[in-house]
Amino acid sequence: xxxxxxxxxxxxxxxxxxxxxxxxxxxxxxxxxxxxxxxxxxxxxxxxxxxxxxxxxxxxxxxxxxxxxxxxxxxxxxxxxxxxxxxxxxxxxx
Amino acid sequence: xxxxxxxxxxxxxxxxxxxxxxxxxxxxxxxxxxxxxxxxxxxxxxxxxxxxxxxxxxxxxxxxxxxxxxxxxxxxxxxxxxxxxxxxxxxxxx
DNA sequence: TTGTTATATCATAATATTATGATATATGGA
DNA sequence: TCCATATATCATAATATTATGATATAACAA
Numbered sequence: 001x002x003x004x005x006x007x008x009x010x011x012x013x014x015x016x017x018x019x020x021x022x023x024x025x026x027x028x029x030x031x032x033x034x035x036x037x038x039x040x041x042x043x044x045x046x047x048x049x050x051x052x053x054x055x056x057x058x059x060x061x062x063x064x065x066x067x068x069x070x071x072x073x074x075x076x077x078x079x080x081x082x083x084x085x086x087x088x089x090x091x092x093x094x
Numbered sequence: 095x096x097x098x099x100x101x102x103x104x105x106x107x108x109x110x111x112x113x114x115x116x117x118x119x120x121x122x123x124x125x126x127x128x129x130x131x132x133x134x135x136x137x138x139x140x141x142x143x144x145x146x147x148x149x150x151x152x153x154x155x156x157x158x159x160x161x162x163x164x165x166x167x168x169x170x171x172x173x174x175x176x177x178x179x180x181x182x183x184x185x186x187x188x
Numbered sequence: 189t190t191g192t193t194a195t196a197t198c199a200t201a202a203t204a205t206t207a208t209g210a211t212a213t214a215t216g217g218a
Numbered sequence: 219t220c221c222a223t224a225t226a227t228c229a230t231a232a233t234a235t236t237a238t239g240a241t242a243t244a245a246c247a248a
Contacts, residue, residue, distance in 0.1 A: 004119070005115065007184070007185070008115035008116075008118045008119050008122075009115045010184075011115075011118055011184040011185075012112075012113050012114055012115045012118055014184075015109050015110075015112050015113035015118075015180075016109075016110075016113040016114075016235095018106075018109050018113075019106050019109035019110040019112075019113045020106055020235090020236085021099065021102035021103045021105075021106045022102075024102045024105055024106055024109075025098070025102050028102075037194085037195090038194070038195055038196090039193095039194065039195085047237090047238095048237075048238055048239080049194085049195075049196090049238095050195095050196080050197080050198095050237080050238060050239075050240090051236085051237055051238065052195095053195065053196055053197080054196090054197085054236085054237080054238090055236095056195090056196090057196080057197085058235095069195095069244085069245085071194090071245065071246070072192095072193055072194045072195080072244080072245055072246070073193095073194060073195085073245095074194075074195060074196090082183050082184075085179075085183045086109075086180060086183055089176050089179045089180055090101070090104075090105040090108075090176070091101070091105075110205095114205090114206085131224085131225090132224070132225055132226095133223095133224065133225085141207090141208095142207075142208055142209080143208095143224085143225075143226090144207080144208060144209075144210090144225095144226080144227080144228095145206085145207055145208065146225095147225060147226055147227080148206085148207080148208090148226090148227085149206095150225090150226090151226080151227085152205095163214085163215085163225095165215065165216070165224090166214080166215055166216070166222095166223055166224045166225080167215095167223095167224065167225085168224075168225060168226090
């Protein structure tokens, strides 16, 4: 295990970031729609703004999503193509 | 989100069960070797017996692995074929 | 500059996960 | 039956995750 320890840790970090129903919903939405701003996600999820923002922070921190600012809004998109492969295991339509 | 809430939760539960380096190592080993008993895993991982056993419990609880007793030993195998698809995203050789 | 909107970060309480020694259970042999 | 071995479960301390109100920041318009 020592040898591949780093690889196992990196994979676990990505799985951990995806292993929450709210974050899965966000990620699946981004795969389906291509991009989304925070306010729209917040509306869909019906959660406090800080809750959504902190979930997005986790997705950003491990490189799952990336952002692009457009005036006041920030748009999120999927940044790692492994994500699609993972989500497809559960949701074929993605 | 309400509509697919159950689906998101189920997927998150499986991802959560895999989202730990020790459990990933166990699961990858099982995919590669087909089956393994607890004592051998314990040796490979160099962890206390109860630690290994509790990780195995998590994998059992969400249906990722199944067991078959052979005398004193218990052999584990992968029981859900989505697991292979997920692990392959990180480890091509599986 | 002041106000407004969208988003991010901070602080923190509640909850879940992790690790591990101690104990329990199951199997088979003497 | 008694003992040894393999595995599972319990108890619990340490750590991490989650949720959310409060506060901060960034962009833009008046």
